[in-house]
Amino acid sequence: MKHWSKIARRILSHFPWNRYRVRFSDDIPDNSVRRIIYVIGSKGNQWLLYFRCPCGCKKEIYLNLMQEESPRWQFLLRRNKINIAPSIHRLKGCKSHFWIVKGRVVWCS
Numbered sequence: 361m362k363h364w365s366k367i368a369r370r371i372l373s374h375f376p377w378n379r380y381r382v383r384f385s386d387d388i389p390d391n392s393v394r395r396i397i398y399v400i401g402s403k404g405n406q407w408l409l410y411f412r413c414p415c416g417c418k419k420e421i422y423l424n425l426m427q428e429e430s431p432r433w434q435f436l437l438r439r440n441k442i443n444i445a446p447s448i449h450r451l452k453g454c455k456s457h458f459w460i461v462k463g464r465v466v467w468c469s
């Protein structure tokens with residue numbers, strides 16, 4: 361059953377209304393909203409991406425943007441759509457592995 365709901369979510373993630381939106385914030389929000397990727401930090405000093413896992417497990421994902429830390433991700437905004445590189449792979453819990461391309465989830469497996 362759990363397996364099927366995961367497949368359904370994956371299919372739904374391809375629909376345009378399931379695109380992630382981007383919100384800039386000075387700090388990690390207390391109440392994060394699904395389908396929003398938060399870019400944390402001040403302009404020119406953004407250090408973290410924060411959002412909820414798209415698989416539905418609702419776990420928080422924190423991606424470091426700081427050059428001096430590893431691992432490190434980069435994001436690119438094009439026409440308000442976010443791209444994140446490299447891919448995001450949760451090693452714990454749901455073990456989801458995906459890319460964010462133009463605000464959409466592209467699953468690796």
Ligand SMILES: [Zn+2]
Binds near residue numbers: 413416417418454
């Ligand atoms: Zn998950």
